[in-house]
Amino acid sequence: MGKKRKNPERVEHYDEAPPKKRPLTNPLPEGVHHYQDIEEVPWDIQKYWHQGYSIFSKYDDGIWMTDDSWYEVTHESVANTIAQHMAEAAPEGKSIIFDIMCGVGGNTIAFALSGKWKRVYAIEKDAATLACAKHNAEIYGVADRITWFQGDCFEILGLDESKKGNTVEALKAIAGSYGVIFASPPWGGPGYREAEVFDLEAMQPYPFSHLYESLQKLTPNVVLYLPRTSDLRQIAKVVGEDKKTQIVHYCTKGSSRALCAYLGDWGSLRLGDL
């Protein structure tokens, strides 16, 4: 991606008229940006600017981001591959997917685009981030397949005993009967890259065991998106070595970006063209 927000490759190869540009809502909600030039981008996230079209190929159509989401978002090709794997390996009878920490929508949009799920439920606690996800889903034409919730996923799904008043009972029931859960939790900021082996129990603010034990109360069928250097021995210890867990690395340009732990009754994943 060059300095200016223009993708020559996209423009040159388009036979049809250029995509309709979304008028920018002016002003955007607080904390939401659609940067159009690297000079607008805060210095500490400028290194992510050049990955813009890898993050969202439709960036130029007016994608909204928060500043944190530049390093938190799941890149489009990875999100699409995960969505494809979850669709192929979904346990029998499961037709609803929950993206419980949906960020600006990288995975949520891919799940909706996959066509596998009757409904995508997406939860995000940060209002500005959720505004981005909703807007981005519109750009990808899938907003009508997604139901959004703003709030703490543990409270909304009835997993926080101290905040039972915030539980959405219908959602909890759907999750238990028909749902699978995907969670892309915070990894504690960009510093996770420094760890040779990432300590999943030191993951902030939700250690692996907390995520696993909480979500198991709803469904065993959970996929967690974790750092590529995650300590797999910790997963085996928490899950139990007798239980099947599939670990899949998701790569771009030949190196792993992250891994997913497929916990529960997922079919065997047919891997090949990652």
Ligand SMILES: C[S@@+](CC[C@H](N)C(=O)[O-])C[C@H]1O[C@@H](n2cnc3c(N)ncnc32)[C@H](O)[C@@H]1O
């Ligand atoms: C790594 S990001 C998710 C990125 C997302 N997969 C995407 O592609 O945009 C984690 C998100 O979880 C949200 N989050 C953290 N704790 C949460 C909670 N308890 N309930 C709901 N959302 C939460 C954060 O605000 C952040 O946006």
